Every structure is written in C-alpha cells, then in structure tokens.
Amino acid sequence: MSVTPNHATQGQIMKTKRYLYAILSLCCVLSANAAFAASGADLRDEVEHHFADSNGTKIHYVAAGEGPLVVMIHGFPDFWYSWRHQMAGLKADFRVIAIDQRGYNKSGQPEGVDNYAMQHLVSDVAAVIKDAGAEKATIVGHDWGGAVAWQFAFALPQMTERLIVLNLPHPVGMARELATNPEQQKNSGYAQKFREGSPSDSDIMFGGPMSAQTLAGWVTDPVAKSRYEAAFSRSSFAGMLNFYKANYPQVPEPGTPPPPAPPILEMPTLVFHGLKDRALHSDGLNNTWDWINADLTIVTTPDANHFVQNDAAELVTTTMKWWLLSRANP
Numbered sequence: 001m002s003v004t005p006n007h008a009t010q011g012q013i014m015k016t017k018r019y020l021y022a023i024l025s026l027c028c029v030l031s032a033n034a035a036f037a038a039s040g041a042d043l044r045d046e047v048e049h050h051f052a053d054s055n056g057t058k059i060h061y062v063a064a065g066e067g068p069l070v071v072m073i074h075g076f077p078d079f080w081y082s083w084r085h086q087m088a089g090l091k092a093d094f095r096v097i098a099i100d101q102r103g104y105n106k107s108g109q110p111e112g113v114d115n116y117a118m119q120h121l122v123s124d125v126a127a128v129i130k131d132a133g134a135e136k137a138t139i140v141g142h143d144w145g146g147a148v149a150w151q152f153a154f155a156l157p158q159m160t161e162r163l164i165v166l167n168l169p170h171p172v173g174m175a176r177e178l179a180t181n182p183e184q185q186k187n188s189g190y191a192q193k194f195r196e197g198s199p200s201d202s203d204i205m206f207g208g209p210m211s212a213q214t215l216a217g218w219v220t221d222p223v224a225k226s227r228y229e230a231a232f233s234r235s236s237f238a239g240m241l242n243f244y245k246a247n248y249p250q251v252p253e254p255g256t257p258p259p260p261a262p263p264i265l266e267m268p269t270l271v272f273h274g275l276k277d278r279a280l281h282s283d284g285l286n287n288t289w290d291w292i293n294a295d296l297t298i299v300t301t302p303d304a305n306h307f308v309q310n311d312a313a314e315l316v317t318t319t320m321k322w323w324l325l326s327r328a329n330p
Contacts, residue, residue, distance in 0.1 A: 043064070043084045043087060043088055044081075044227075046064055046091075047062035047063060047064045047087070048062065048063045048064070049061075049062055049106075050062070050063060050131060050132075051106075051131075052124075052127040052128045052130070052131035052132075053127060053131070054102075054108075054120070054123050054124045054126075054127035054128075055120075055123060055127075057102055057107070057108035057110055057115075057120075057124070058107060058108045059099055059100070059101075059102065059107050059108065059124045059127060059128055060080075060099070060100040060105065060106035060107045061080065061097050061098060061099040061100065061128050061131075062080050062087075062097070062098050063095065063096065063097045063132065064087055064091040064095075064096050065087075065090065065091030065092065065093070065094055065095050065096050066094075066095055067093050067094040067095050068094050068095065068137075068138070068161070068324075068328065069094070069095045069097065069129065069132060069134045069136070069137035069138070070090060070094045070095065070096045070097065070137060070138045070140060070324070071097045071098075071099065071125060071128060071129060071132075071137045071138070071139055071140065072086065072087075072096065072097065072098040072099070072140040072141070072145070073099055073101065073125060073139070073140065073141040073142070073144075073145030073146075073148050073149055074098070074099070074100075074101060074104070074142060074143070074144075074145050075141075075142045075143020075144040075145045075146065075167075075168075076143055076144050076240060076243060077215040077216075077218075077232065077240060078104070078142070078143070078145075078228075078307075079100050079104050079105040079228070079231040079232075079235075080098035080099060080100050080105065081098075081224070081227055081228070081231065082098075082142065082307070082309060082310065083096075083098040083140075083309065085309065085310070085313035085314075085316070085317050086140075086309060086313075086316065086317050086320060088317075089317035089318070089320070089321055090317070090320065090321055090324070093321070093324075093325060094138075094324065095132070095134075097128060097132060097137075099124070099125070099128055100231075101121065101124065101144070101145065101148075101243075102115070102116065102120070102121070102124055102239065103116065103235060103236045103238075103239025103240055103242065103243070104231070104235045104236075104239070104240070105231040105232075105234050105235055106234065109235070109236035109239050110239070111238070112242075113242045113245045113246050114246065115242070116239060116242035116243050116245070116246040116247070117246045117247065118147070118148070118151050118246070118247050119155075121144075121148045121151075121243075121247075122148060122151050122152045122155055122156070124148075125139065125148060125152050126152075126156060126159060129159060135159065136158065136159045136160065136161045137159065137160070137161060138160075138161050138162040138163070138164065138324065139152050139153060139160050139162075139163055139164070140164040140165075140166075140320075141164075141165055141166070141168065142165075142166040142167060142168065142307070142308075142309055143166075143167060143168055143306070144168075144243050145168075146165040146166060146167065146168025147168055147171075147247065149163060149164070149165050149168075150163075150165060150168070150170065150171055150262075151171075153265055153267065154262045154263050154265070157263075157265070157266060157267065160267050161267065162267055162268045162269070162270070162324070162327060163265065163267055163268070163269045163270070164269070164270045164271075164272075164320060164323075165269070165270075165271050165272075166271075166272040166273070166308050166309055166316070167272065167273055167274055167277050167280055167306055167307075167308050168280060169273075169280065169284025169285055169288070170284070170285075170288050170291055170292075171262060172258075172261055172262070172287075172291055173283075173284040173285060173286060173287060173288060174280075174284050175249065175252075175258055175259055176258070176284070177281055177283055177284045178249060178251055178252065179251075179252045179256070179258065181281060181283060183281055184280075184281040184283070184284070185251050187278060187279050187280070187281060188251065188279070190279065191244055191248045191279075192248075192250070192251070194241050194244040194245070194248070195241075195244045195245050195248055195250075197241070198238070198241070199237035199238055199240075199241060205217075210237040210240070210241075211232075212228075212229040212230075212232035212233040213229060215228070215232045215235075215237075215240075216228040216229045216232060218306075218307065261291075262291075264291060264292065264293050265291065265292045265293065265294065266293050266294055267294055268294050268295045268296075268297075268327055269288075269292050269294060269295075269296050269297070270296075270297045270299070270319075270320070270323050271285065271288065271296070271297070271298045271299070272299050272300075272301075272308050272309075272312075272316055272319075273285060273298070273299070273300045273301075273308065274300075274301055274303075274304030274305050274306060274307070274308035274311055274312065275300055275301065275302045275303075275304070276302070276303065276304060276305045276306075276311075277304075277305055277306040277308075278305070278306070279306055280306070282300065285298060285300075297323060299315070299316075299319055301315055
C-alpha cells in the first residue's frame with residue numbers, strides 16, 4: 001500500500017514528537033539524578049530565609065531557584081528540611097519554597113487549639129504565596145502538609161496551579177477508611193491519643209514524653225537527626241498536638257452519615273504513597289479518580305514508609321520533576 005506524502009509527513013511529525021518527548025524525559029531524569037546526588041551537600045547554605053505575615057502569625061519559609069512557584073508543606077513531626085532532596089532536584093527549573101508550619105521551628109507558635117484550625121493553616125500557605133510575589137503555585141504537602149494541601153485546593157483553587165500530595169489520601173477516602181476499615185481505625189490510635197493527651201504524657205511519643213529527641217526518633221541519618229533535634233527544640237510541642245486536637249476526626253460511630261463531600265478538584269494531581277506506612281492505609285487511595293476532574297497520577301513504592309520523600313527520595317524527586325515539566329505552560 002502506498003503512503004501519501006501527507007500521511008508520511010504526519011507520521012514523521014509524530015515520530016519526531018515521541019523522540020523529543022523521550023529526550024526531554026531522559027534529560028529530566030538525568031538532571032534530577034545529578035541534583036539528587038549533590039543533595040547531600042548542605043542545602044541550608046543555599047536557601048534564602050523569609051517570613052510571611054499570616055494575620056499576625058509569622059510563617060518562616062526558605063526558598064531556592066527561579067521559575068514557576070512550588071510550595072512545599074511538611075507534616076508531623078517535621079520542618080522545612082524534610083524537602084531538601086526535592087528542593088535540590090527542582091531548583092534549576094522552579095522557584096521552590098518550603099515552609100515551617102505554625103508551631104514548628106522558626107515560625108510563630110500561637111497558643112490555643114483554635115489557632116491551629118484548618119482555616120489558619122490554609123491562610124498560612126496563601127500568605128507565603130503572596131509574600132513570594134505570586135498569585136498561584138503548585139502546592140505540595142506531606143502528612144499534615146498533605147491535609148493542608150487538599151484543603152487549600154478546595155478553598156483556593158484559583159491559587160492552586162497543580163497539586164502534589166504525599167502519604168495522605170483524599171479526605172473522602174480517608175473518611176471512608178476511618179468509618180469502615182478496622183486496620184485504619186487501629187492505625188489511627190496514635191492520633192486519638194494526641195487529640196486527648198499532652199506533650200508531657202509518659203507514653204505520648206515512642207513510649208516517652210515529647211522531646212526534641214523523641215520527636216526526631218524516626219530520623220536515621222545522624223547529620224539530619226542533629227538538625228531535626230535543633231529545630232524541634234525551637235518548636236512548640238503543644239502546637240504540634242493542636243493540629244490533631246483542632247482537625248483530626250474521631251472514629252465515627254457505626255451508622256454515622258459520611259461528612260459532606262468537598263468540591264471536585266479541577267487541577268492536575270500527583271499522589272505518592274509509601275506502602276509501608278503504618279499510620280495511613282493505602283486503601284484510602286481507592287476512588288481518588290472519582291473526586292478529581294483532571295489528570296491524576298498515583299505513584300506507590302513498596303519499600304517506603306510514611307516519610308516517602310526521604311525513604312524514596314530519588315523516585316519522588318525525579319518523578320516530581322518529570323511530572324511538573326511535562327505539564328509546564330508553553
């Protein structure tokens with residue numbers, strides 16, 4: 001069968017596009033791998049330190065790189081340094097910001113449970129974006145930062161260009177698992193203890209009271225551990241628990257109707273989940289595609305625990321960079 005010149009031209013165009021896309025993907029991986037290899041260097045010497053005013057509470061954040069804005073939000077117990085690998089991998093192409101959530105490290109530490117309600121946590125992120133001189137950003141969150149990221153996207157979609165969430169299922173999936181999954185209910189026992197307890201309780205944290213040392217118990221790298229202990233020594237332990245007291249739902253009684261569904265999201269979304277997470281069951285990921293009216297990418301890794309951005313740092317960094325660059329505005 002003969003091929004017309006027009007068909008040949010179309011075929012050549014498609015072949016060229018596939019070739020260029022493959023080259024782009026390879027370049028993304030190679031450059032991210034090189035940055036990852038260098039991320040052992042002290043990123044703290046490269047970042048700029050800033051403070052945003054969030055309705056009277058100062059929010060500390062660090063920034064590196066130039067380009068489209070990416071804002072990263074840590075969880076419990078953590079601080080901005082959790083994102084060091086991803087910042088190193090992305091800063092050549094993006095303006096990357098990592099915040100200290102209120103109560104942590106160098107950010108403000110207001111007293112009272114009400115000051116840690118979700119609307120304040122969302123406002124903190126908005127304040128950082130505005131302080132950085134931007135109108136919107138890619139929002140990245142892990143654990144409690146993931147909860148804030150989901151809620152930020154619901155409340156302020158006009159400021160959410162893209163959404164990346166690590167080890168925190170969509171709120172509908174999380175609510176479903178809390179209501180129906182005995183394993184998730186058991187896994188959430190620590191959170192109920194946090195809701196009811198205080199930092200000085202004898203078994204509140206890894207079998208002891210909360211301290212900089214017990215809070216950093218999950219960190220294995222000795223250099224990083226010393227930095228975590230220093231950051232936690234500057235933090236408010238009561239503030240950390242207030243995230244749970246103000247926002248974490250109780251396990252619902254049988255027959256309790258589900259909470260109202262949040263809005264359907266309209267921005268591209270990337271979800272990572274370390275399958276060895278003992279706090280957040282991966283079943284919560286099921287049906288995420290029903291609640292997002294945009295392209296959704298879910299990446300799981302069998303060997304990573306809860307802190308997937310550290311446990312699988314290279315996978316997370318290279319995937320995040322490829323995903324962001326492939327969706328960059330022309």
